[in-house]
Amino acid sequence: VVDDVAVDGYQLLDAGDGARLERFGAHLVDRPHAGALAPRRDPGAWRAADLRFDRDGGWTGPGVAGARPGWGIRVAGVDLRLRPTSAGQVGFFPEHVGQLDWLRSQVDARTERRKDAAPSVEILNLFAHTGLHTTVLAQRGAHVTHVDSARSAVDWARQNAAANGLADHPIRWIVDDVRAYAAREARRGRRYDGVILDPPAYGHGGRQAWRLADHLPDLLATCTGLLHADGFLLLSAHSEGVRPGDLGTLLVRSLRSSTGPAPEVGDSTLVSAAGGTLEMGGYARWSGAS
């Protein structure tokens, strides 16, 4: 359960009746959330929302004009630029915050083991979106390969990295389909210390469509093949009907020939200030390091 996200810039205030109410820095956002089935606990709080999203009407509310050019928040030690997108997102997934300490510790442990012997810890970040993970790991000194098929997402992630003083850090910014890119890296014999995947249920890779249900097993097999024996992998998904146990099972199948402990699986549940919980999918993670 992610109950420590309410640090600085973000807070889930309430959820219910098919929507969630969240503060992202200067803006209070009311938007649909299909999994918010319970009644609202704090109905009065919703009146203060200055940004509302509706699938038919798009964004409305007194904050829209001010939000469109973008605004900044600081979460978990990272400065992020946000803006309202046509899909009803703002560029930050709070459920990711619960994985950041684990990711930092994976990089730190490997950096420590190598000491001055370089090379740096190499991470492949797939479906990398606006780059929270990329920024956090680059802050830790890792060299990150950031892959997303949307040029706008990659540009956004670059701005986020730059906002954190990482404009000159070695980050490879790749606009490509993750399946095509991972397969190419496998053919080139590349190896990574860590792979992160945050696949949506459906997406566009440019030349080919992405469907989690059809394509995740093969992509995972390719990704586990890209890992050093002591590598690590984080798989998260927030799509309806995808349970953490399913992610763990898929990961175990792809890791069949590897050594190391079993994957850890868990829910990415958010706790609201009003006292409710919101299911945000889950994760499976694995580290081959002893």
Ligand SMILES: C[S@@+](CC[C@H](N)C(=O)[O-])C[C@H]1O[C@@H](n2cnc3c(N)ncnc32)[C@H](O)[C@@H]1O
């Ligand atoms: C952050 S992930 C999804 C986050 C979250 N797991 C969810 O389900 O909403 C979405 C990102 O994946 C990217 N994406 C979708 N399909 C892709 C593909 N085939 N190859 C590369 N990136 C893709 C999108 O451009 C977007 O930035």
